[in-house]
Structures are given as structure tokens and as C-alpha cells.
Amino acid sequence: MQPTLLLKNAEIVVCMDDARREIRNGSIYIRGDKIEAVGAAETLPQQADEIIDLRGHIVVPGLINTHHHMYQSLTRVIPSVQNGELFNWLTHLYPIWQKLTPEMIHVSTQTAMAELILSGCTTTSDHLYVYPNGCRLDDSIHAAATMGMRFHASRGSMSVGQKQGGLPPDSLVEKESAILEDTQRVIERYHDDSRGAMLRIVVAPCSPFSVSRELMKESAALARHYNVSMHTHLAENDSDIRYSREKFNMTPAQYVEDLGWVGHDVWHAHCVKLDEHGIALFARTGTGVAHCPCSNMRLASGIAPVRHMCDAGVNVGLGVDGSASNDSSDLIGEARQALLLQRVGFGPDAMNARQALELATRGGAKVLNRDDIGSVAPGMQADLAIFDLNSLGLAGAGHDPVAALVFCNPGQVAYSVINGKVVVRKGELAVIDLPELVSRHNKLAAQLMA
Numbered sequence: 001m002q003p004t005l006l007l008k009n010a011e012i013v014v015c016m017d018d019a020r021r022e023i024r025n026g027s028i029y030i031r032g033d034k035i036e037a038v039g040a041a042e043t044l045p046q047q048a049d050e051i052i053d054l055r056g057h058i059v060v061p062g063l064i065n066t067h068h069h070m071y072q073s074l075t076r077v078i079p080s081v082q083n084g085e086l087f088n089w090l091t092h093l094y095p096i097w098q099k100l101t102p103e104m105i106h107v108s109t110q111t112a113m114a115e116l117i118l119s120g121c122t123t124t125s126d127h128l129y130v131y132p133n134g135c136r137l138d139d140s141i142h143a144a145a146t147m148g149m150r151f152h153a154s155r156g157s158m159s160v161g162q163k164q165g166g167l168p169p170d171s172l173v174e175k176e177s178a179i180l181e182d183t184q185r186v187i188e189r190y191h192d193d194s195r196g197a198m199l200r201i202v203v204a205p206c207s208p209f210s211v212s213r214e215l216m217k218e219s220a221a222l223a224r225h226y227n228v229s230m231h232t233h234l235a236e237n238d239s240d241i242r243y244s245r246e247k248f249n250m251t252p253a254q255y256v257e258d259l260g261w262v263g264h265d266v267w268h269a270h271c272v273k274l275d276e277h278g279i280a281l282f283a284r285t286g287t288g289v290a291h292c293p294c295s296n297m298r299l300a301s302g303i304a305p306v307r308h309m310c311d312a313g314v315n316v317g318l319g320v321d322g323s324a325s326n327d328s329s330d331l332i333g334e335a336r337q338a339l340l341l342q343r344v345g346f347g348p349d350a351m352n353a354r355q356a357l358e359l360a361t362r363g364g365a366k367v368l369n370r371d372d373i374g375s376v377a378p379g380m381q382a383d384l385a386i387f388d389l390n391s392l393g394l395a396g397a398g399h400d401p402v403a404a405l406v407f408c409n410p411g412q413v414a415y416s417v418i419n420g421k422v423v424v425r426k427g428e429l430a431v432i433d434l435p436e437l438v439s440r441h442n443k444l445a446a447q448l449m450a
């Protein structure tokens, strides 16, 4: 017998279903890891193994983070890179990341996930592309399991060092044969393609300026052989475009088209400088974009044409990006920044609050190529973020509580449910001792810089 959970009497349930229902005084009935029913409170069962009264709360589908580098939580606000653009920022950080250890990967992943969960996120991707000192993707996979978070672990890689005209130091790149072998190992060991999967593996060479054309092609062949998704960085800023033109004599969009890096199983981070041809190509092929507004502003990369992408039919999700270029893992805050930045670039009607919330939920699910998360509906996985409408940041915003989640600062979640399990209860993370985690994380961050 699977346990049942009744979340009852929520002031509003934002379904993000096909009809975009917003149910007043709504309840959600969960059996095991799935939503069985959602509707007006009086129409649902009144009994369950556990009942949580949500009077004064708003429920949204668990938010989905499509781009991150969690190890970077150890290198926030490093003084020497507080004010640089992408390539300058990277070249200063590579030598520090070279000292990462497996314990650091584990603890920083837990830390980033704790922060994400408390900001409403229930599914996250992580792009790990540095593997010094015996670090493995397994370190972040094990960390995710301790947090109970739905996880798309991206096996990143860098293979073109400075000697071959790439950006990373030669000591931080891996041999291409070793990259492919280890990627195959983690797919075979961990990838779960079943509906409701808590763990999927993603094939993710870091970027066109740190891997070869051959590795991009062979990675795609490997991913498609195992039917797993592919992810990389693309068209992030002007230097990125220049590199692509000089090295490949192509725009980034032409390059990924040539490599076969387009399709429903592919998503690219940033795409700030994606051109008309790229937008049409992505729309036609179902290729996804991870929009990371804070990082794009932090590194002065530019304003991604998200309004235009959405109008053209491109799948767009949100990403907080690595904690060294954000420098926070606040996903509901990222939705706010997405809205504000589109308005700066393209006018006050470029994005509204519900559209921003949609990017963070349904949009992210599409980008990760999933149809079992991103909305509150019968048969979907039970992933929910629940905010207290009586919190300080929402005071006076009762005129439109749904929009308030994006326009205001709703603070941390009151409850989080992931795969039917209550992971945050009355504002407290139930899965880990948070003060102890932060203290351990800070010690490791100091050790890394010593």
C-alpha cells in the first residue's frame, strides 16, 4: 500500500496545466510519488495517511532549474573576479577549481541543493565539467540522493587546453577517450529513463571553446545511442561569438547545426547572442534554452531575446547558473530577474509574472525533455513548492498572490514536496542539518582558497 498525503485548503493552487487553472481553496491528493487528484477542497477525499493544512498558502508546481555548476558555491564573490566578463572570469577561476576534492563536490552540491529547494526548486540539473584530484560525477549524484532532489546530472568535460588554442589550462583538461569512457560508465550505472525518474544522466561537453569538434560529435553519438539528453553552453557573449567565427568560421547556431547538436534531446545554456537563424533552427528542431538572467547581468553578457524565442516557439527554461556568476541559487528570484530583464530589453509587455512562472515550471520540464513534471495535474509526479502568503515579503500583495510570487520577494518555501515526500516542513529542511552543512561548506571554501 502506497502512503497517501492530502494537502488541503490552499488559498490558491497554481496548476500550470494545459488550461492554466488557478484553483481557489484547493486541495491536492497524493498517492505514493504521484498526484492522484487536484481540485476544489470539498471535491477531494478528506482522509489520508498524512494531512497538511495549507490555509494561507499558495501552491505552485516545483520549480525546475536547467543550468547550474554547484561546486561554484565554494567560490562565490572571489574578489579578483567580481568585476570581469566571461573569459577573464573563467581564466582566473580555473586554477582555484583545480584544487577541488571529491568531498568539496559532495558538500557544495548539498549546499546548492539546499538553497535551491528553499527557493521552490524541486528538480535541478548540474553541469560538472572539472574533474581534478579524483573527483567524479558520482560525488554529486550521491549528494543529490541525500537531499531527496530530482536530479539531471550532466557529465561535463573539457579537452582543449591553452596549448591547442582553448581557454582552460592544459592541466585541467581530460583526454577525450577517458571522457567518453567515463560518460558511458555513468550512463550505464545511473541513468533512469523511466517515467518519474529521480536521476538522469546528461552528456555535456563544457562549451565550444573548451572541447573539440570531434568530442562534440562523439558525445552526441553516445548520448543518442543511450537515449539521454545533451547539454552545453552556447552563444553566451560577444567573445564567444568571435571565438566561433575565428575557430570554426561559423556562428554558434551554424556550428551546433553542423554537429547535430539540435533536437528535443538537446538544450543550450545562455544563448544571449543567438541570431535569427539560430532562433528559427531551435524552434524547428525543439532545441531548448536555459535562460540565466542573473549570470548574464553579472558578467555583462547581454540580454537574451527570450520574448522573441518564446514567440518563435523555442522551449525556454530558467537556470540560476553556477554560484560564482550569480552568486545565489534562488530560483523564484531568477523568475523575477527574467521578467525584469526582458522589460529592460524589450519593453513593459515583454514578460508578465505568469509567463515568468511558466518558464520556471512547464518551460523547464520541456527543456529537460520531461512530461511528468512542471504542472499540478493527476498522473504527474508530486513535486510542489508551497509559499506562505502571510510572509513579510508578500505583505500587501494579496490583490494577485500568483503575480506576487514573481514581483515580490516571497522568501523561502514553507513546504516542499518532492516525489511525494515532504522535504521542507514549516520552513525547515527535513533532509539535512542545515547549520552543520553551512559550517562544513565554509571550512571547505576556506581550504580551497588557502
Ligand SMILES: [Zn+2]
Binding pocket: 067, 068, 069, 233, 269, 321, 322
Ligand atoms: Zn554555466
